[in-house]
Amino acid sequence: MSYGSTIKVPFGPQHPALKEPEYFLFEVDGDIVVKVTPRIGYVHRGVEKAFEQETYLHNLYLAERICGICSHAHTTCYTQTVEGLIPLEVPPRAVYIRLIMAELERLHSHSLWVGIAAHEAGFDTLFMYLWRDREMIMDLMEEISGNRVTHAINTIGGVRRDITNEQANKIKKFMDRFEGNVKEYMKVLETEQTFLKRTKGVGILKPRDAISLCAVGPTLRASGIKSDVRADDPYLAYGEIPFNVITHDGCDVYARTIVRCEEMIESANIIRYALDHLPEGKIRVPPPRTIAPNESVGRVEAPRGELIHYARSNGTAKPERYKVRAPTLGNLASVCQTLIGAHVADIPMILAGIDPCFSCMDRMTITVKKA
Amino acid sequence: MEDLIKRLEGYKEDIVEIKRPKERRIFVRVKADGFKKFLSRLIDDLELRHLSTITGVDLGQEMELLYHFSYKYSVEISIGVKVPKSAPKVPTITDLIPGAIFYEQEIHDLLGIEFEGHPNMGPLILPEGWPEGVYPLRKEYTVQELNRIARGGG
Numbered sequence: 440m441s442y443g444s445t446i447k448v449p450f451g452p453q454h455p456a457l458k459e460p461e462y463f464l465f466e467v468d469g470d471i472v473v474k475v476t477p478r479i480g481y482v483h484r485g486v487e488k489a490f491e492q493e494t495y496l497h498n499l500y501l502a503e504r505i506c507g508i509c510s511h512a513h514t515t516c517y518t519q520t521v522e523g524l525i526p527l528e529v530p531p532r533a534v535y536i537r538l539i540m541a542e543l544e545r546l547h548s549h550s551l552w553v554g555i556a557a558h559e560a561g562f563d564t565l566f567m568y569l570w571r572d573r574e575m576i577m578d579l580m581e582e583i584s585g586n587r588v589t590h591a592i593n594t595i596g597g598v599r600r601d602i603t604n605e606q607a608n609k610i611k612k613f614m615d616r617f618e619g620n621v622k623e624y625m626k627v628l629e630t631e632q633t634f635l636k637r638t639k640g641v642g643i644l645k646p647r648d649a650i651s652l653c654a655v656g657p658t659l660r661a662s663g664i665k666s667d668v669r670a671d672d673p674y675l676a677y678g679e680i681p682f683n684v685i686t687h688d689g690c691d692v693y694a695r696t697i698v699r700c701e702e703m704i705e706s707a708n709i710i711r712y713a714l715d716h717l718p719e720g721k722i723r724v725p726p727p728r729t730i731a732p733n734e735s736v737g738r739v740e741a742p743r744g745e746l747i748h749y750a751r752s753n754g755t756a757k758p759e760r761y762k763v764r765a766p767t768l769g770n771l772a773s774v775c776q777t778l779i780g781a782h783v784a785d786i787p788m789i790l791a792g793i794d795p796c797f798s799c800m801d802r803m804t805i806t807v808k809k810a
Numbered sequence: 811m812e813d814l815i816k817r818l819e820g821y822k823e824d825i826v827e828i829k830r831p832k833e834r835r836i837f838v839r840v841k842a843d844g845f846k847k848f849l850s851r852l853i854d855d856l857e858l859r860h861l862s863t864i865t866g867v868d869l870g871q872e873m874e875l876l877y878h879f880s881y882k883y884s885v886e887i888s889i890g891v892k893v894p895k896s897a898p899k900v901p902t903i904t905d906l907i908p909g910a911i912f913y914e915q916e917i918h919d920l921l922g923i924e925f926e927g928h929p930n931m932g933p934l935i936l937p938e939g940w941p942e943g944v945y946p947l948r949k950e951y952t953v954q955e956l957n958r959i960a961r962g963g964g
Binding site: 478479480483650651668738749751762771801 | 912935
């Protein structure tokens, strides 16, 4: 029903339903959202300006810290961009190691998200199961790279650590177990009424809107659009590895969940294939310190969707300009559209639906608010 | 790729330069005059639907905008156009690509480029109370100075 007049409801930056600080102003008519105005920037750290101050090698560590979940996606994109500036060819073994880490990261990021989706829908048991599995993936990543979160395995010209046969066997063994678990969770998600009622038909993003609002990643694929940077613009070794691009035509939060679950199974297959076909050879080549004037665009399919970096060099050891556009900013326009017409109670579920990572999205300017 | 380059070369009266550094990457520099008209023709012609992002670069006397379009989600075509720093204005493309809304707003915040016809040129990223006319990504602002401003030093 309509109340004939609307009221404005501020949401955030500190709000129990948001895991990170961001602000949305909702205009609601009764229980229905009619307008959304976002105001981002609450976790800005001035990353783009900071890139201009430091050397290419130093910036690698900065790129790693743009995001706390998909840190490897950012360094993969950073190295791709900077290696494009030089240009520099990376040894094949390093390419495969980067790819294996990227897929492990997708597994841990997607299981984190499906866990959160279950939690938002009030189904905490499943949340616990998924996060248990995620913990084991992080253990594997720690074993390979030495770190759970900021893996620091990528470097300009290759990777810093090799994967041993022992580690490879351990990963393969876990992939079999993990795949079985995901299939089990999918059975639960597809039949559990609590979850279905909170997600089916909720947060509809029509394919037409998904395209025109430039949505990316699982959000776009859950609206039936077959787009994945790994397949459309193959980087690393994705051109050599067979895998499916998962889509779903549900256009709702449920579809986004299923897409991510099926992507986990695909990722497990990619990892197994990559480990079986791991090329021999060295894992890094030394990069030059300074880079002649040039420009380069890097694109990566991060767990949340298309990630794009742009760099311009000027002949020194520091970049002239470095631009980062994280997938969450790419999905902001579409999620604002999706929220219109939704019930207030569904806001957390819909916002969670794009798998928002606000520290990725906010990266831009110097806002050191120390008072 | 070859076909795409050929189609782009058809716009030679608008285009200053075409570069192709590697597979699936194209950089196109175009004239500022009639930029919007050119872009709208190109968008229709090549069916450019996905805008990955827009980059703004401070070049000193001028500023450059790079529109990173993704042709069929595969080939990244970056279209560059320059605007004078003294009067940094460019027409909005939100009527052609609605997804450009936050990218343009962000560039307005950080580099002070006005997008004429944009539905909301208000702040998106900068904090409340940020002094007007201070654009952090412009080269004349050092990190030290921005820190001082952010702490309330005006």
